[in-house]
Amino acid sequence: QQQLVESGxxxxxxGGSLTLSCAASGRTFSNYTMGWFRQAAGKGREFVAAxxxxxxxxxxxxxxxxxxTISRDNAKSTAYLQMNSLKPEDTxxxxxxxxxxxxxxxxxxxxxxxxxxxxxxxS
Numbered sequence: 001q002q003q004l005v006e007s008g009x010x011x012x013x014x015g016g017s018l019t020l021s022c023a024a025s026g027r028t029f030s031n032y033t034m035g036w037f038r039q040a041a042g043k044g045r046e047f048v049a050a051x052x053x054x055x056x057x058x059x060x061x062x063x064x065x066x067x068x069t070i071s072r073d074n075a076k077s078t079a080y081l082q083m084n085s086l087k088p089e090d091t092x093x094x095x096x097x098x099x100x101x102x103x104x105x106x107x108x109x110x111x112x113x114x115x116x117x118x119x120x121x122x123s
Contacts, residue, residue, distance in 0.1 A: 002026040002098040002112040009094060009117030012086055016121070020081040022096030022114060029077035033099050035110055036070060036081045038092035038119075045095070045107050049081060054102050086121045093118050
C-alpha cells in the first residue's frame with residue numbers, strides 16, 4: 001500500500017509557477033508509477049502527467065505539455081509536478097496517485113490517491 005500526501009498548492013497569478021510535491025509512505029516507492037490528476041469545480045478528474053516506475057518515462061496531457069514537468073526522487077519517496085506559465089484554466093484540486101502498472105494514463109489505472117491540494121490561478 002501507499003499513503004500519499006500532496007503539498008505546494010496555493011494562489012498564483014497567471015504566468016506564474018508552482019511546484020507540487022507528493023510524499024509517499026508505504027511499500028517501495030520506486031516500484032510505483034506516479035501520476036498527477038486534477039479536478040476543476042463541476043468537472044471530472046482529468047489526467048495531467050505520469051512518470052513510470054520502470055524506465056522513468058514521462059507522459060503529459062496535451063493541455064500541459066511544455067509547461068508542466070513531472071519528476072520523482074526515489075530516495076525521498078517523493079514525486080513532483082513543476083508547473084510553469086500557469087493559466088486560469090489550470091485552477092483545480094490536484095491529486096497525486098500511485099499504481100504498480102508501468103503506465104497509467106487514466107484514473108482507473110491507479111490504486112492509491114492523496115487527498116489533493118488546491119491550485120488557484122488568478123487572471
